[in-house]
Amino acid sequence: KQxxxxxxxxxxxxxxxxxxxxxxxxDSAIYNLQWxxxxxxxxxxxxxxxxxSQREQTSGRLNASLDKxxxxxxxxxxxxxxxDSATYLCAVSSGGGADGLTFGKGTHLIIQP
Amino acid sequence: xxVVSQHPSWVICKSGTSVKIECRSLDFQATTMFWYRQFPKQxxxxxxxxxEGSKATYEQGVEKDKFLINHASLTLSTLTVTSAxxxxxxxxxxxxxRVGKSTDTQYFGPGTRLxxx
Numbered sequence: 001k002q003x004x005x006x007x008x009x010x011x012x013x014x015x016x017x018x019x020x021x022x023x024x025x026x027d028s029a030i031y032n033l034q035w036x037x038x039x040x041x042x043x044x045x046x047x048x049x050x051x052x053s054q055r056e057q058t059s060g061r062l063n064a065s066l067d068k069x070x071x072x073x074x075x076x077x078x079x080x081x082x083x084d085s086a087t088y089l090c091a092v093s094s095g096g097g098a099d100g101l102t103f104g105k106g107t108h109l110i111i112q113p
Numbered sequence: 114x115x116v117v118s119q120h121p122s123w124v125i126c127k128s129g130t131s132v133k134i135e136c137r138s139l140d141f142q143a144t145t146m147f148w149y150r151q152f153p154k155q156x157x158x159x160x161x162x163x164x165e166g167s168k169a170t171y172e173q174g175v176e177k178d179k180f181l182i183n184h185a186s187l188t189l190s191t192l193t194v195t196s197a198x199x200x201x202x203x204x205x206x207x208x209x210x211r212v213g214k215s216t217d218t219q220y221f222g223p224g225t226r227l228x229x230x
């Protein structure tokens with residue numbers, strides 16, 4: 001059974017710093033991996049999706065990498081801003097659109113002004 | 114704009130009552146939808162897969178008689194929490210892969226906060 005782990009569970013940094021969030025998964029036979037953002041009491045916002053054949057995806061200040069063979073992904077946030085404060089969730093799909101996602105517990109990020 | 118909606122966004126009910134949550138794909142058809150549950154400070158856990166025109170498939174440990182799922186049309190799936198109890202209080206979120214485009218991306222609804230008194 002697929003398991004997804006995110007480290008750290010919580011992170012608090014001053015505004016402007018670059019930071020890295022980590023995600024690992026136990027079964028490397030994934031279809032894709034997604035990073036989401038969740039604000040308190042809200043739903044999910046998709047940030048980046050990486051197909052199993054890809055190594056990274058970029059969107060603005062966000063960069064996500066994928067090393068499928070080692071079961072790892074990182075989310076890099078450049079020049080962090082207070083508005084980046086949220087919980088970041090990593091999720092893997094093992095069967096594309098036919099299967100649900102397996103989520104990690106998330107990293108609770110606080111960017112101090 | 115949102116491509117998947119949920120209704121209601123929050124609901125408070127008494128123990129023993131049943132609550133129905135709707136999940137709609139707004140501008141695309143979804144033969145499959147997924148229901149997740151999120152307890153406070155926990156991650157999302159897949160509960161079941163809703164299949165249009167056939168029975169839902171449930172994850173291990175999820176009671177199918179308690180969480181009734183109906184996927185009667187290509188744009189609507191409903192989750193009914195029957196005889197709800199306080200331990201069912203949670204955040205319920207649905208998702209749907211978009212048919213006709215890449216099925217890689219799941220579109221998530223905004224979630225429904227259920228509080229059972």
